[in-house]
Amino acid sequence: MSNKTYNADLSRRHFFSKAAAAAGMAVAPGVFLRQVHARPAEQAATSEHRWGILIDTNKCAKGCDSCVTACMDENGWGRADASEDKSSPHQKAQWIRKVTVKDKQTGHVQSLPLMCQHCENPPCVDVCPTGASMKRADGIVLVDKHICIGCRYCMMACPYKARSFVHEDLEDQKVVAPRGKGTVESCTMCVHRVDKDGTPACVEACNADNHNAMYFGDLKDPNSEISRQLTEYGGEELRADLGLNTGVRYQGL
Amino acid sequence: MKNVQFMEIEGRSFGYLALLGILGAIILVALGAWYVMEHHGHYVTGMNNAVVWGTPHIFAIFLIVAASGALNVASISSVFNKTAYKPLARLSGLLAIALLAGGLMILVLDLGRPDRLIIAMTYYNFKSIFAWNIILYNGFFAIVAVYLWMMMQQSMNKYSKPVGVVAFLWRLILTTGTGSIFGFLVARQGYDAAIMAPLFIAMSFSFGLAIFLLVLMAAYKWTGRPLGDAIFRRLKNLLGVFVAGVLYFVLAYHLTNLYATEHHGIEAFILRDGGIYTQLFWIGQIVIGSLLPLLLFYHPSTGKNRTLVGLGAFLVIIGGLIQLYVLIIGGQAYPLEIFPGKEVIESSFFDGQVAHYAPSIWEVLLGLGGVAVALIMVALAVKILRFMPTSLADEEVDPHHSA
Numbered sequence: 311m312s313n314k315t316y317n318a319d320l321s322r323r324h325f326f327s328k329a330a331a332a333a334g335m336a337v338a339p340g341v342f343l344r345q346v347h348a349r350p351a352e353q354a355a356t357s358e359h360r361w362g363i364l365i366d367t368n369k370c371a372k373g374c375d376s377c378v379t380a381c382m383d384e385n386g387w388g389r390a391d392a393s394e395d396k397s398s399p400h401q402k403a404q405w406i407r408k409v410t411v412k413d414k415q416t417g418h419v420q421s422l423p424l425m426c427q428h429c430e431n432p433p434c435v436d437v438c439p440t441g442a443s444m445k446r447a448d449g450i451v452l453v454d455k456h457i458c459i460g461c462r463y464c465m466m467a468c469p470y471k472a473r474s475f476v477h478e479d480l481e482d483q484k485v486v487a488p489r490g491k492g493t494v495e496s497c498t499m500c501v502h503r504v505d506k507d508g509t510p511a512c513v514e515a516c517n518a519d520n521h522n523a524m525y526f527g528d529l530k531d532p533n534s535e536i537s538r539q540l541t542e543y544g545g546e547e548l549r550a551d552l553g554l555n556t557g558v559r560y561q562g563l
Numbered sequence: 564m565k566n567v568q569f570m571e572i573e574g575r576s577f578g579y580l581a582l583l584g585i586l587g588a589i590i591l592v593a594l595g596a597w598y599v600m601e602h603h604g605h606y607v608t609g610m611n612n613a614v615v616w617g618t619p620h621i622f623a624i625f626l627i628v629a630a631s632g633a634l635n636v637a638s639i640s641s642v643f644n645k646t647a648y649k650p651l652a653r654l655s656g657l658l659a660i661a662l663l664a665g666g667l668m669i670l671v672l673d674l675g676r677p678d679r680l681i682i683a684m685t686y687y688n689f690k691s692i693f694a695w696n697i698i699l700y701n702g703f704f705a706i707v708a709v710y711l712w713m714m715m716q717q718s719m720n721k722y723s724k725p726v727g728v729v730a731f732l733w734r735l736i737l738t739t740g741t742g743s744i745f746g747f748l749v750a751r752q753g754y755d756a757a758i759m760a761p762l763f764i765a766m767s768f769s770f771g772l773a774i775f776l777l778v779l780m781a782a783y784k785w786t787g788r789p790l791g792d793a794i795f796r797r798l799k800n801l802l803g804v805f806v807a808g809v810l811y812f813v814l815a816y817h818l819t820n821l822y823a824t825e826h827h828g829i830e831a832f833i834l835r836d837g838g839i840y841t842q843l844f845w846i847g848q849i850v851i852g853s854l855l856p857l858l859l860f861y862h863p864s865t866g867k868n869r870t871l872v873g874l875g876a877f878l879v880i881i882g883g884l885i886q887l888y889v890l891i892i893g894g895q896a897y898p899l900e901i902f903p904g905k906e907v908i909e910s911s912f913f914d915g916q917v918a919h920y921a922p923s924i925w926e927v928l929l930g931l932g933g934v935a936v937a938l939i940m941v942a943l944a945v946k947i948l949r950f951m952p953t954s955l956a957d958e959e960v961d962p963h964h965s966a
Contacts, residue, residue: 400611410909439693460675469750478604492675
């Protein structure tokens with residue numbers, strides 16, 4: 311009898327422990343994993359992650375510029391900054407742009423967004439005299455607006471024409487993206503969102519439109535969607551010949 | 564060789580004061596132009612996000628390159644023991660400092676944030692050739708200043724040779740650094756070439772000596788001091804060699820590019836299809852800036868005529884500015900090859916198109932201001948200190964000038 315009771319107790323205990331484990335596994339991604347990602351503000355970015363964006367050019371719709379307008383609204387440039395009105399179209403900021411290319415041999419036409427490629431070996435960082443052009447440990451390339459002297463050497467060095475120089479006084483800037491006359495700026499991969507576990511505005515807008523042509527994630531996490539996509543289908547760098555190991559990759563190019 | 568007498572210029576004539584007045588006025592106008600650019604922002608200039616370095620950089624780099632070249636006359640006397648050049652060494656050092664100061668003034672005032680100059684002096688990224696150049700420029704000022712001191716104080720004369728050697732090596736490194744600003748740009752079709760460093764050194768020899776020759780001619784003519792044929796002919800012949808040297812490097816650069824299919828695009832752009840850049844290259848850089856001066860220097864009928872030789876030196880300067888325009892603006896105007904093998908058919912940022920650039924009056928005025936700063940420094944210095952020999956007549960300079 312006692313034996314029976316013991317067995318019953320055992321099985322009940324076994325059940326509870328299994329249930330607890332199952333519940334834990336179900337809740338864990340929401341609690342524990344988020345805690346691993348979300349980094350307190352005072353803690354520096356680490357090289358445990360390398361943030362990247364993968365763009366599937368086959369899914370990128372021609373004529374669609376949701377990613378561009380989302381970036382403008384998020385970071386306060388282009389249509390979202392009425393005060394930048396004296397600069398010519400050649401002088402206005404261009405953090406991200408849509409480009410349509412045609413293969414010279416096959417005539418195949420593709421459309422894609424082009425922005426800072428967040429290189430592992432960024433030429434802009436190499437040439438910057440003061441160190442204002444810098445790469446965070448997690449691979450995001452930024453400009454420190456406090457020590458940028460506006461020499462524009464980074465713009466000479468960038469292979470992607472990804473950087474803009476602020477040609478005039480600006481007003482009503484976004485808190486998340488301060489911009490200053492006489493300094494250089496470019497795509498920040500929405501670092502303010504990434505630091506809060508978010509997704510860059512361009513990627514979010516592309517998904518919201520159901521194009522799903524852009525993936526954002528950690529290139530160092532083999533289980534991330536972006537890593538799985540890259541492992542399975544590959545992804546090309548623009549100007550791979552330069553050996554920059556870009557954080558932004560393209561499929562179908 | 565007789566002892567050469569150095570003497571300050573009197574500097575009280577109407578012509579001298581008028582020269583100072585004109586140069587001072589140009590500097591004031593340039594500062595006004597700078598104020599306009601700083602107050603409004605660079606949208607008032609011709610620059611944009613594709614052509615980020617404009618006319619101020621043409622003037623600045625020209626003056627910086629010429630500065631190291633202007634020192635060559637002193638180097639030839641101190642390092643290579645050519646006594647005929649010794650009387651010219653002080654003026655050579657002075658001109659080097661003045662030209663560098665003028666060039667750097669333009670460069671700093673064209674920054675987006677010139678108020679942050681102190682940051683440029685205190686924050687260094689040692690992988691940046693630009694940061695190295697800041698050190699090289701400051702070092703050049705210091706070394707040439709010491710060099711002048713060694714030459715001008717009799718008791719220190721014995722040190723002028725070792726200091727002169729250091730200055731000579733430093734100037735070679737400095738111009739290598741200036742050329743490498745372009746040589747190290749991996750992404751641009753027109754740059755990314757090791758030959759930029761020696762090309763810039765050849766350009767510095769040529770531009771620096773052309774300016775030196777003109778300043779020397781003007782200074783001696785306006786002060787009524789004799790300038791002998793011997794030294795003049797030496798300088799003129801040397802300048803011709805330097806002009807030919809630049810042509811050689813330009814030829815080597817384009818031949819190498821023409822051989823590689825990868826570079827056919829940029830070569831076709833500069834040499835054939837580039838519109839204004841092609842015209843500037845062939846007419847400005849090659850014919851006006853190189854071939855015509857060579858003809859004026861070496862043709863028996865014109866080579867003896869000082870006015871025509873002076874015209875030749877002036878054309879070398881104009882050709883040099885044009886050469887830098889083609890190199891700097893043309894190199895940026897040619898579109899980046901972001902998608903090799905593909906053609907851009909649509910872009911909101913003008914990808915695949917030749918970028919537009921037209922100099923604004925503000926940029927030109929700022930550039931001229933830098934030239935005026937260099938010249939006014941020389942004009943003031945020769946009045947205060949003994950930079951110029953009282954006579955450069957043949958028998959004073961070098962009795963064996965046939966050597």
